Each structure stands twice: as structure tokens, then as C-alpha cells.
Amino acid sequence: xxxxxxxxxxxxxxxxxxxxxxxxxxxxxxxxxxxxxxxxxxxxxxxxxxxxxxxxxxxxxxxxxxxxxxxxxxxxxxxxxxxxxxxxxxxxxxxxxxxxxxxxxxxxxxxxxxxxxxxxxxxxxxxxxxxxxxxxxxxxxxxxxxxxxxxxxxxxxxxxxxxxxxxxxxxxxxxxxxxxxxxxxxxxxxxxxxxxxxxxxxxxxxxxxxxxxxxxxxxxxxxxxxxxxxxxxxxxxxxxxxxxxxxxxxxxxxxxxxxxxxxxxxxxxxxxxxxxxxxxxxxxxxxxxxxxxxxxxxxxxxxxxxxxxxxxxxxxxxxxxxxxxxxxxxxxxxxxxxxxxxxxxxxxxxxxxxxxxxxx
Amino acid sequence: xxxxxxxxxxxxxxxxxxxxxxxxxxxxxxxxxxxxxxxxxxxxxxxxxxxxxxxxxxxxxxxxxxxxxxxxxxxxxxxxxxxxxxxxxxxxxxxxxxxxxxxxxxxxxxxxxxxxxxxxxxxxxxxxxxxxxxxxxxxxxxxxxxxxxxxxxxxxxxxxxxxxxxxxxxxxxxxxxxxxxxxxxxxxxxxxxxxxxxxxxxxxxxxxxxxxxxxxxxxxxxxxxxxxxxxxxxxxxxxxxxxxxxxxxxxxxxxxxxxxxxxxxxxxxxxxxxxxxxxxxxxxxxxxxxxxxxxxxxxxxxxxxxxxxxxxxxxxxxxxxxxxxxxxxxxxxxxxxxxxxxxxxxxxxxxxxxxxxxxx
Numbered sequence: 001x002x003x004x005x006x007x008x009x010x011x012x013x014x015x016x017x018x019x020x021x022x023x024x025x026x027x028x029x030x031x032x033x034x035x036x037x038x039x040x041x042x043x044x045x046x047x048x049x050x051x052x053x054x055x056x057x058x059x060x061x062x063x064x065x066x067x068x069x070x071x072x073x074x075x076x077x078x079x080x081x082x083x084x085x086x087x088x089x090x091x092x093x094x095x096x097x098x099x100x101x102x103x104x105x106x107x108x109x110x111x112x113x114x115x116x117x118x119x120x121x122x123x124x125x126x127x128x129x130x131x132x133x134x135x136x137x138x139x140x141x142x143x144x145x146x147x148x149x150x151x152x153x154x155x156x157x158x159x160x161x162x163x164x165x166x167x168x169x170x171x172x173x174x175x176x177x178x179x180x181x182x183x184x185x186x187x188x189x190x191x192x193x194x195x196x197x198x199x200x201x202x203x204x205x206x207x208x209x210x211x212x213x214x215x216x217x218x219x220x221x222x223x224x225x226x227x228x229x230x231x232x233x234x235x236x237x238x239x240x241x242x243x244x245x246x247x248x249x250x251x252x253x254x255x256x257x258x259x260x261x262x263x264x265x266x267x268x269x270x271x272x273x274x275x276x277x278x279x280x281x282x283x284x285x286x287x288x289x290x291x292x293x294x295x296x297x298x299x300x301x302x303x304x305x306x307x308x309x310x311x312x313x314x315x316x317x318x319x320x321x322x323x324x325x326x327x328x329x330x331x332x333x334x335x336x337x338x339x340x341x342x343x344x345x346x347x348x349x350x351x352x353x354x355x356x357x358x359x360x
Numbered sequence: 361x362x363x364x365x366x367x368x369x370x371x372x373x374x375x376x377x378x379x380x381x382x383x384x385x386x387x388x389x390x391x392x393x394x395x396x397x398x399x400x401x402x403x404x405x406x407x408x409x410x411x412x413x414x415x416x417x418x419x420x421x422x423x424x425x426x427x428x429x430x431x432x433x434x435x436x437x438x439x440x441x442x443x444x445x446x447x448x449x450x451x452x453x454x455x456x457x458x459x460x461x462x463x464x465x466x467x468x469x470x471x472x473x474x475x476x477x478x479x480x481x482x483x484x485x486x487x488x489x490x491x492x493x494x495x496x497x498x499x500x501x502x503x504x505x506x507x508x509x510x511x512x513x514x515x516x517x518x519x520x521x522x523x524x525x526x527x528x529x530x531x532x533x534x535x536x537x538x539x540x541x542x543x544x545x546x547x548x549x550x551x552x553x554x555x556x557x558x559x560x561x562x563x564x565x566x567x568x569x570x571x572x573x574x575x576x577x578x579x580x581x582x583x584x585x586x587x588x589x590x591x592x593x594x595x596x597x598x599x600x601x602x603x604x605x606x607x608x609x610x611x612x613x614x615x616x617x618x619x620x621x622x623x624x625x626x627x628x629x630x631x632x633x634x635x636x637x638x639x640x641x642x643x644x645x646x647x648x649x650x651x652x653x654x655x656x657x658x659x660x661x662x663x664x665x666x667x668x669x670x671x672x673x674x675x676x677x678x679x680x681x682x683x684x685x686x687x688x689x690x691x692x693x694x695x696x697x698x699x700x701x702x703x704x705x706x707x708x709x710x711x712x713x714x715x716x717x718x719x720x
Binding site: 215243 | 378604
């Protein structure tokens with residue numbers, strides 16, 4: 001028996017308004033005047049001086065606004081790395097990602113690819129990264145993905161949607177300022193929050209579960225119920241608690257795994273470009289047979305917040321398109337093993353997955 | 361407003377039997393054949409081959425068995441550091457502490473004092489440490505203190521009982537193997553577990569509380585109730601859950617603080633040498649006015665496990681001895697501010713503390 005040796009985020013700041021400390025946090029990490037800090041910021045914040053005015057750019061520091069209309073791609077990482085290398089005199093002092101899970105995963109991947117040869121797609125998998133990444137900082141502006149604590153950077157490559165999983169992936173620094181999560185649309189708030197809820201359900205019902213993951217999962221699940229079903233929290237409290245739920249939900253996956261929803265959602269995302277949060281919701285809504293209690297509560301949450309999920313997203317797909325999604329989903333073996341057990345191949349057939357996708 | 365930037369344990373392994381991986385974990389950290397690994401082990405494990413046979417000593421590696429009959433002292437740290445320097449050819453590759461909170465705090469302090477000049481007492485306080493510590497590993501064999509995650513190493517010095525609080529204090533690696541907690545006496549198990557329970561009560565009722573500390577505190581508190589009041593857990597489950605409770609309880613203090621019990625208990629410990637776990641229990645038993653619900657549940661736990669606390673420990677003390685304890689307790693200002701609020705000096709008088717100590 002060999003247990004995972006999990007690398008944790010090195011330093012964390014939690015508090016409303018803590019983003020104001022970003023310049024103080026970065027200052028001692030500057031390697032030189034030609035070693036810039038590169039800020040990768042979700043382009044929804046373009047022109048938002050409330051956020052950007054708090055960043056003090058010096059020397060060759062740059063802000064790069066990144067679109068997150070699509071899921072992050074390996075080619076997008078390679079382009080960013082090339083741009084940073086070509087425009088910079090020296091290797092950056094640090095990469096700071098400000099945004100949701102897509103930006104955080106891009107930041108982790110870019111910081112790795114600045115010190116490792118080749119293409120991002122070469123590192124999709126487990127423990128393929130050779131050299132430590134550039135110092136990297138995560139500042140979530142959406143809560144739920146757990147990307148702020150995870151040792152993965154999920155990317156869609158030419159051949160697969162799969163994370164760069166390595167000990168060098170986790171952030172060196174995370175700033176958890178729940179004020180940054182204000183202003184998100186209700187739908188985005190809900191879909192991203194449900195990523196956390198679904199993590200917990202998949203982790204807590206999985207065969208990989210141990211006391212470590214269970215304690216984090218229980219905590220995150222209770223917080224999700226409080227946030228999405230009770231009416232007792234102020235907006236501020238709900239934002240702070242969802243930020244912690246995301247953190248704990250991410251930690252719950254450390255010794256556990258996600259499950260059926262994530263496996264199927266990766267297929268949707270690979271073929272149709274469905275974003276991760278909404279993709280999980282579309283899938284999870286049809287998984288009563290795997291997660292009866294979890295799906296029941298999910299439907300209550302949907303109803304309470306008047307969320308209408310897209311219907312019939314697979315209605316017009318061809319057989320070969322179904323096959324592509326099924327290939328992606330079946331390739332995620334640890335997720336199925338966690339969800340169903342070591343005999344999962346007996347019940348999780350291609351036909352089974354096709355019939356599930358057809359309902360979505 | 362300035363929020364703490366908390367340094368987390370860099371890597372963590374959780375699992376029953378995970379201590380078997382200790383040699384694999386250390387191997388890549390060896391700096392050279394003359395840079396030994398030094399194992400500081402509680403001397404209750406002397407002659408316990410079940411534990412020590414799993415450590416592969418190589419080159420100049422050494423095991424030093426350390427008595428924990430008394431609380432760890434600054435002079436004890438200085439002696440260990442001198443011994444390690446005098447007997448070693450080069451600076452150690454790492455210090456590995458295997459034991460309860462005393463051993464873990466000694467390990468953290470020794471690893472700091474190997475790279476910082478002067479005496480351990482010079483660093484009692486906040487952020488006085490200049491240089492990064494030697495690589496240090498914590499392997500708890502008791503659960504409850506939270507020493508495995510904290511950024512402090514609590515020591516009794518010539519002038520005060522106070523921690524070395526610094527960003528260099530937390531462990532680089534923690535191994536959480538609940539099998540190592542078997543064999544502890546019921547009393548020791550209870551007193552150490554109550555350290556966690558009391559952390560949670562003090563944190564959750566404190567004025568410093570925020571959503572970060574609250575979520576960790578709630579989780580640890582629920583685990584403590586499950587372990588110490590319910591009868592539903594197997595011995596193995598209870599050991600694993602108490603290990604997680606200790607971890608989360610320690611994390612709960614990050615943005616919060618301990619309170620009245622710890623302040624008074626430090627006084628007892630400084631004057632009488634009372635060990636931390638039992639000292640907390642002796643004190644907490646008389647704190648209904650500060651923690652009514654917490655003390656009520658504590659008394660239920662005492663009764664359920666047939667624990668008889670020492671009585672009259674302050675019965676024969678002189679006025680000057682009371683003054684010493686009161687000085688130590690009142691010196692811990694952040695603890696009082698957390699427990700009572702910024703106006704704490706209005707109600708927490710010397711007379712008040714004397715009357716509390718006289719009941720113990």
C-alpha cells in the first residue's frame with residue numbers, strides 16, 4: 001500500500017479585501033527588474049478599475065487579459081508561454097492568475113511550461129513534469145472548482161481533456177478574497193458552486209474515500225447545503241462560505257476522486273466545448289441511479305434558484321460523435337473505479353454511456 | 361486591515377501504515393553522506409522495534425530518544441542543537457520528530473535553531489526567526505495538539521512559556537499514520553484529544569473568528585463529538601478521525617486564537633510544569649462562565665470515559681506563586697482579546713484570575 005504524498009498550497013491569505021495585499025505579497029518575490037510579474041486575468045475584468053487599479057505594475061510587469069469563453073486549451077498555454085518568453089527579457093518572477101477555474105488552471109500550466117521543454121500536451125497525465133514551476137499565485141474570483149488547491153491543471157488538448165497532475169502544479173500562494181466573487185451572474189455562481197457540490201457527492205460516495213477526504217468532503221457538503229438551500233446567510237457570509245466550501249471540496253479529492261459526473265462531463269466538454277460547471281450540472285441531473293440522494297438535493301437546489309438547465313444537448317449527435325464522448329469518458333479509469341469499484345467495466349459499457357448521453 | 365499570510369505544511373501523507381513510506385520520503389532529501397537525518401523520538405518508543413525497525417539509518421543518521429516527562433524547554437532545544445552540531449560533520453539533511461506535541465514542537469524548534477544564531481529563548485515571540493529552518497518532518501503519535509499544522513513551537517523558557525511563531529516553523533512534511541496512535545493510555549488519549557476539543561471551543565466562540573477558521577473549527581468539533589460521545593466508531597475509525605480532528609483544529613486557530621483555557625493553562629504549566637493536555641482539562645473544567653455549552657459537553661465526555669481530573673492543584677500555593685501564574689496568563693494578550701474582546705482588561709483582573717486558579 002502506497003499513500004499519496006500530497007503537496008499543499010504553500011501560503012494562503014483569507015479575508016474580504018485581502019486582494020489589497022497582493023503587491024506586498026509579490027514584492028519579496030521579484031527576481032530582478034527584467035523579471036516581470038505576469039498577471040493573467042479573466043477578460044470579464046477588462047476595464048474594471050475596481051480590480052485592476054489595485055495591481056501596481058512596475059518595470060516589465062504585464063497584465064494579459066484572457067478570454068474564458070472556451071475551456072482552457074493546451075495550445076492556449078503554449079501561445080501564452082511563447083508570448084511571455086518573446087516579450088520578456090528574463091524569465092518572469094511570477095505568474096498571477098485572477099479568475100475562475102479556467103484562469104487558475106491556465107496559470108498553473110503556464111508557470112510549469114515556462115520551465116519545462118516541449119508542449120503542454122506532453123505533460124497531460126500524472127507526474128510527467130520534470131522541473132519546478134515559476135512562482136505562481138492563484139486569486140479565485142469564482143468559487144467552486146477547487147482549482148485553487150488542486151495538484152492538477154485541466155486542459156483540453158488535441159487528443160484528450162486531461163490535467164497536468166504534478167507536485168509542481170499547486171499554487172505557491174493563494175489569496176481568498178470573497179469580495180472578488182461579487183458581480184458574477186446567478187447562473188455562473190450556481191454552476192461553479194455545483195462543481196464543488198458534485199465533487200463532494202462523488203468523493204463521499206466513492207470507493208476511494210478515507211477519513212481525510214471524508215472530513216473535508218463533509219465540511220464542504222454542509223457548507224453547500226447551507227449556501228444553496230437555507231435562507232439564513234447574508235450575501236457576504238454566503239460568498240465567504242462558498243469560498244471555503246470550494247477549498248475544502250478540492251482537498252476532499254486529494255485521497256479520493258471525482259466520479260461519474262466528471263467522467264461524462266469531460267466527454268461533453270471535449271466534443272461540444274461545454275464549460276465545466278454547466279457540463280457537470282447537465283450530466284449530474286441524469287445520474288439518479290448512481291447518486292440518488294445527491295441528485296435529489298441537486299434538483300431542490302435547481303428549483304430553489306430557478307435555474308433552467310439546457311435540454312437536448314446531445315439530441316442531434318451522430319454515432320461517431322457519441323463514440324468520441326464515450327472514448328473520453330471511458331478513458332478516465334480512476335474516476336470509474338472510484339465511483340463503481342474495481343469491477344466497473346462489467347456495468348459501464350459503451351451502450352450504457354450512450355443511453356446516458358442520449359438523455360442529456 | 362491586514363490579513364495573515366499563513367504558511368501551510370508543504371506535503372502531507374495520510375493513511376494507516378503510511379509511516380512505512382518514511383524512508384522513501386526522506387531519500388531524495390539527503391544532502392550528502394555526512395549530512396545525517398536526525399530522528400527525535402519520544403522515549404516511550406525506546407525498545408519498541410515495531411516502530412524503530414521501520415527506520416533505515418544510513419551513514420551518520422541518528423535516533424535521539426527524548427523524554428517528554430516535562431514540557432519542552434528552550435534549554436532542551438539548545439542542548440539538542442549543540443549535540444547535533446558537535447557530533448555531526450555537516451549540517452543535517454533533516455530533523456524528523458516522532459511523538460506527541462512536545463516532540464513535534466521540539467523538532468520544529470531544533471530545525472530552526474540549527475540555522476539561526478543564539479538561543480531558542482531569543483526567538484520566543486512572533487516572526488523573530490531570520491533564516492529558513494532545516495528540512496523537518498512531523499510524525500504525530502498522539503492526536504489533538506494541532507502541532508502538526510501550526511506555525512508555532514511552544515517552549516518554556518527562563519522567562520516565559522511562549523511559542524516560536526514564524527513562517528519557517530511549519531513542517532515541510534507530515535506523515536499522518538493513525539496506527540502510530542495505538543497503545544497510548546486512555547488518560548493520555550483523552551487529555552490530548554481534549555486539547556483539540558478546547559481549541560475548537562475557544563476558536564469558535566472567539567471574537568477573531570472568520571469563515572476560514574469557523575469551517576475548520578466546526579469540522580473538528582463535530583469529529584470530537586463523534587469520537588468522544590458517540591459509540592458508533594470502531595477503534596480504527598476513531599483513531600483516524602481524531603487525527604483529522606487534530607489537523608483541522610490546528611487549522612482553525614490560523615485566523616482565530618485560543619482563549620481563556622490556554623491562557624490559564626500556560627500559567628499552570630509555567631509554574632507547576634503541568635503538561636499541556638491535562639493542564640487544559642484542569643482549567644477548562646472551571647470555565648462555565650466563559651464557555652457554558654463547551655464545558656457542559658466536556659463534563660459529559662469526562663464522565664463517559666471515567667476520567668478523574670486532579671483536584672486542588674493550586675491549594676497550597678503562596679501569593680507570590682499565584683502572581684507568577686497570573687503574570688504568565690495576563691501576558692498572553694491576543695488570547696484574552698480573542699476570548700473577551702478588546703475591552704478584556706475591564707473584567708479580566710488579577711483578582712479574577714486568582715479566584716479561578718484557587719478553584720483548580
